[in-house]
Amino acid sequence: MRQAQIFSGSSHPALVEGICDRLGQKQGKAELSKFSNGETSVQILTSIRDQDVYIVQSGSSRINDNLVELLIMISACKGGSAKSITAVMPYFPYCRQSKKKSHRGAITARMVANLLHVAGVSHVITIDLHASQMQGFFKCTVDNLVAEPLIARWIKTHIRNWQEAVVVSKNAGGTKRVTSLADALKLSFGIVTTDRRRFLGHHLHDPYSMAGSMILEKLVDGLNEHQENGSLDSKEDEKKELTSEGVETQDKVESDDTTPNGMAPPPDTPDTPPANDLRRSRTEPTTIAELEEEFTDERARDVITGRLIHGHIVDEEEQQPSPSISAASASATPRLARISGYDGMHSARGGSSDAGDPPEHMMSSFISTTSSFKTQSVIGGHIDVGATSEEEEEDLQDSEVETMVTLVGNVRDRPVFLIDDMIDKSGSWVAAAETVIKRGGATKVYCFATHGLFGDNCLEELESCECIEKIIVTNSFPIDVEKAERSQKLTILDVSSLLSEAIRRNKFGESISQLFMHYD
Incomplete structure (x- = not known):
């Protein structure tokens, strides 16, 4: 390519050799060195006046040195009267820090984009940015290639x-x-x-969690007192309610013995179901088995769950909570059940208060509810920001x-x-x-x-x-x-073929849309 120079940084010289071989281009000569105190020194040894310059510098294990070296090379080429400067960065440094994860956090990827602009870059070529929205950080054009x-x-x-x-x-x-x-x-x-x-035990004693707050403690105590005082009154109220319904139903049947014409109803007319049956048909399931059956979905069978311990999957026969987990959560189970209203619901449906422990799938929802108060302590409470x-x-x-x-x-x-x-x-x-x-x-x-x-x-x-x-x-x-x-x-x-073709098309003003397509 005429009127074009390709320079290599110190991060990935092997990739630059592959790019130059495919383009039939020689590398531009540049001297990269460091002073005794660690400062980076760059000296361009080739004339670049009114030429298109391409600097290939990817992130590496020495990412800070590579970034500073790239900025100095861009500034040196700008001072050498280059026509345009394109930074070819296969892996963009600090691309994982593209959003603010805390109130005092930094959007480092945007800062790097601003540094490139100040140094004098006019175009950026990269591959698979961690978040494609990062292209909005740049004040120059960006070609975000894909390795798909x-x-x-x-x-x-x-x-x-x-x-x-x-x-x-x-x-x-x-x-x-x-x-x-x-x-x-x-x-x-x-x-x-x-x-x-x-673990539930950690949350109940964590001063920063919702489950361990003083407000929730008072709420739980109030619920306990309300359930203890209202346990005896609830049965009497239920009896009164059933009795009043029976009287009203009986009065209604006596008043409806005859039709408006004064004739008796036909003998084959079905009898009115008892009031208790009507009441039961309008209520929710009365047992835990019916409650679980009501929320069963056939599509949920394709969803497989498991437990990870130290990052490794646990076999099905071993998927039982460890003794430390059970001990930590034993005292928390009744309290969480009362908070959620499950304990009172189970007692109202005929279950005893001692056997009112929630099932395993509902207990897991309690765990996730309490843990979410601490894990979602990010801006806006959005899980994508914190995860x-x-x-x-x-x-x-x-x-x-x-x-x-x-x-x-x-x-x-x-x-x-x-x-x-x-x-x-x-x-x-x-x-x-x-x-x-x-x-x-x-x-x-x-x-x-x-x-x-x-x-x-x-x-x-x-x-x-x-x-x-x-x-x-x-x-x-x-x-x-x-x-x-x-x-x-x-x-x-x-990826040298991908980058070399992107450089060639950029040099001659051709479209790069073909680089995103699949060919057999």
């Missing part, structure tokens, strides 16, 4: 029975990405969600947090494709894989992601998981060569 066509092509080429597979999202936030791939491949999709459920992958990973590893997992979708005897934009920690991936295999009955699990960050021992933990068949990522984020060679399940897809 590359992943779909690999699936069709390397998986024999891919037509029978199910595309599954490991959290609720990735449903749009999953449905997009499922529509492209014409496959079914499902969702795996995890729900944090704190992050980092918090999910912490909950999976926390022994004091009971995590419930839910699988929506039929995956039995089918391969499963777990999809997300990045793999940083292994907890949620292992939990989702074990859920679809051990509870859903899936045959194999393939993990797909655009950015393979693999923090800490993530790759080793995914490698040791027996439920995971393959791990497929792209080279948008630099992966250590030795770590990749030790893994038997890791497959890395090359």
